[in-house]
Every structure is written in C-alpha cells, then in structure tokens.
Amino acid sequence: MVVTGLAVHELVETYRNGEATPSAATRAYLDRIAAVDPSVRAYITVTPERALAAAEAADARWRAGRPRSPIDGVPIAVKDLLCTKGVRTTCGSRILEHFVPPYDATVIERLEAAGAVLLGKTNMDEFAMGSSTEHSAFFATRNPWDLARVPGGSSGGSGAAVAADLAAAALGSDTGGSIRQPAAFTGTVGLKPTYGRVSRYGLVAFASSLDQIGPFARDVTDAALVLRVIAGRDPLDSTSVDVPVPDFVAELGRPIEGLRIGVPREYFVEGMDPEVEAAVREAIEVLKRLGGRAEPISLPTTDYALAAYYLVAPAEASSNLARYDGVKYGSRAAGARDVIDMYSKTRAQGFGPEVKRRIMLGTYALAAGYYEAYYGKAQKVRTLVRRDFDAAFARVDVIVAPTTPNVPFKLGEKEDPLAMYLNDVFTIPVNLAGLPGISVRCGFSLAALPIGLQFIGRPFDEATLLRAAHAYEQATGWQKRRPPLS
C-alpha cells in the first residue's frame, strides 16, 4: 500500500493493524524523497541511517503492542534551524553551513521521546528572514502545486515536504507568519502556537519576543497530535509557560454550534486577490452553516502592524545575530588585520543580502537618537495591536481571516524587499500579540493554487482554534486534493 500520502493518524492505524510498519513507511518516504525532492528541493539534509535506526526501534514497539505515543514511528521533517545533535544545522546560511550542534532542541527531544522518525532538515529563508524560501543561501524550494512558484517562507521546505508527501508532518517556526504563510501557499495545515506554549530551547533565535515553533500537517487532527507532543513548560526555556497541555485531539469532535466567530473588516482590503477574498468569504458561510455565529469586528491597528514588526523583529535580530562573529562556531573569514576586521569580514561573507538588510535596519532602529522614534514607537504600537485583539476576544471566541492576500507568486517575482514584506500583512499581528493562529486550505484559485484560511485564537486556547479549523475541514474536504506530482 502507498503510505506516503496518509495522514499521521491514518499511518499509525496501519502500524496498529499490521498493514505497514514504521521502517516500511520510512523507506517509502526515503524512496520518494530520492525520486521527487530533486524537483521540489524541500530538504537541505536527509538522514537515512538515523531515520531507519529510529524506525526499526519503533517497529519493535508496535510489534509488542506498546507504542510510545500516537506518533510513534511517524516520519517527520524539521526546519533546519532546530538544533539536532550530530546532524548539521545550517539555518539556510553560509555562516552555519558546517555547524553540527552538540545538543538537541527540546522539541527534537520530545519528538524522539514520542518515537517519531526524523527524516531530515528542511530548507528555509536564511535565519528565517523571508516569505519565499528564495533567501536560502543554498537553493530555492519549489511549490509542489506549481514548480515555477514559491512555497512561501520562511519554513517553505517544511510546507513543501508535507504537501509533496516527502514527510508525514514537519516542524517549522513562525516569527511573522513563517508557518502559516507557507502552509497557505502549499495547501497544508500550519499551526503557530501561543507564544510560550512550546519551548524554544535549541531553536536558532531570530526575534525572541516573536519566535514560536509549530507543526505542518496534512490535516488538523495531525497538527493537534504533533502539538500535544511538543507543547509544555521546559526549564531550559524561561519563556515557556507552565499551563496545562490539553488533549487537543479529544476536543476536536465537539460541535461549533454557537461559537462566536469574528470577521475583521481590516483583513479584507483593497488590492487583495479577489479569488482569495471569495474563497475566504465562502468559508465563513460554511462556518455559519455549521452553527457558528459570524460577527463583524474591527482591529483598527492592523494597518500599522507590519511597520511596527519591521522595527521590532530586525531590532531583536540585530542583537541575536551578534553571536555570529567567527569565534565559537560557524565560518571565519581569512586574512583579517585585527579582531574587529575579522568580525566584519566574517559577517560580510557569511550573511546573505536579506540578513544584512535586517541587521542594518535593526541596528539603525536601536541606535542612539532614533531609539524612541523607531523602536520605542513600535513597542507602543504593539500594545495597541494587543488591545485590539483583547477587545475583539471579549465579544468573539475565534477570529477568521485570509492567511495571505495572494496566492503563491512566481520565483523571482518579488525582488523588492518591501513587496516581499507586504506578503505577511495578515500574519504579523498575531505574532505581535503572541496569539495562536492556524492556516487551513479553503479552496483553489482558477490556476489550481491553494488558498489559506486563517483562524486566530485567544492565548493558550489552541483547543478552540483547532476545533473550529477541524469542523471547517471536515465539512469541506479540501484537504483531500493532492498536488500534481509524479
């Protein structure tokens, strides 16, 4: 049987009833990666030996009828900014091209403790800065629905891997939309959990007040399964929050009758693709038929969120990326006159243009004389964005909106940095407010490109978010269509 197209919860059923085994599934995925990934290019590194060893251990557990978890033996891909002990972790950057971490990120430990099989490390925009995966220092990843188009970013490799059946699920990270936007572009489910829900220990930091790790999956049930495994307080990340981790899957079946659904006026704007708007409006009708009570709401600061983000995120990045100095790890430039020259040349050679741009912007925003006008102002705007959501969530239980204003664009189409940034206009406010958000497929354009529907929830209320997304998904069946790959 073909196991590579199955959802995680379907795959483990085949393990349970003996139709397939973790090592057979892992081999099937490795074969498909060998056949298909040369055209998609989702992976930077594939780890067949490690994967098969983990799969064989899982075989034995399933044979004994004692799986460790509902994802035991499931082949998973992870974005190449999660540290994996003994496996190169590049962050899509030349400066970390040969970096081999001496420890595992907490999410990697938790996945492996649950029995998951790590297939490899996925491509990404360098240091997670970008919305197309074209800013990877190594190569661009292609969208499985149309190889001439981008898969979104920065977690484009993880989105493409799940869409092209090159992994059963994947992990990414989301600082301004880097899970939800590529999920929309690749027609996968992408969940950005609440800030503090998942430990970031071992995540290469971009913007520490915004970064969060989350799953890519074929359907909402799978996203809930993976979130359950990776969520929870971790003493090694002081920003992870000690709140109960519910059984998200058990909550999924509950009906959404009477659920109050906010529709923010500011997310339906001039200039957005009419096909996206039509698909999202139709999705809202579906939610109403399921018993949801749609209510118009206003999030008045939305139009300013992107500008605030492009001060906060680069400012934090300029500080976080100061560690790449050619001393402790990473590459070092040769032929320097002195230590300052060594730092400057190392960073000039190691970083790509987008990373340099953001370091420059962030350093400028934090510089004496500009701090109040730029960084200080952005922090106040961030408060207004939070207040908008607080006011909305006093009236509604969940918010629905488009994930992106457009369908996937062509490689090379957005050369202007600002045009690229504008792609994240609907995902960034969620990061600024630290809220959970999920993107699910809600249709296709006439050119057969997937369209993403975004649900936004209250802090730590992923359960309601997942329940609403699941009800929508089950009512429509969009997730069943597969990309036209061999």
Added chain:
Amino acid sequence: MGGRIEMREVEQVARLARLELSAEEKERMREQLDRILGYIDKLRRLDTEGVPPTSHVVPMVNVMREDEPRPCLPSEEMLANAPDRQGDFFRVPRIIED
C-alpha cells in the same frame, strides 16, 4: 522620495553592526533602507501618547531556580565547531598590542 538615511549613517550603522559592505552594497543598502523607513514612517500618523510599550507579550518576571551545580556539555564538544582553537581556548586575532 529619499533623504531619510544618508550615506554616512549607513557607514556608521555598518560599523556598529560589524558588517563590511562594498561601495555598491552601501549604495543599494541606503536606497533600500530609505524605502523601508519611508513605509515605516506611517507609524507617525498613529497617536501613541500615554500608551505603555510592550516588549514581551507574556507577563513574566525573572525565572529563578536553585543555584545547584548541574552537568554541562563537555568542553571538547563545545569546541568542536570553533573555526580556530588552541588547547581548550577559542583562538582569535591579537586584540591587545604589546
């Protein structure tokens, strides 16, 4: 269009950020930062008088633990990624002159 950021500011910021930029990169950086800052200028239209700043969304105080020794990664593993080392030290170009 233009004039928000001057070349000498680009050079100063690049120095602070420890980024060596070519003449061509500096000019492109100046133009691009100028355009991005032009977009960001829209924030001036938003009244934030009396609004407190948000630096972190989760209300949080310092997280403490008992000051007890715990195992840490072996120095050999930590040094394995160093571009240059001497014994148990990271080696860098001379910082202090004789």
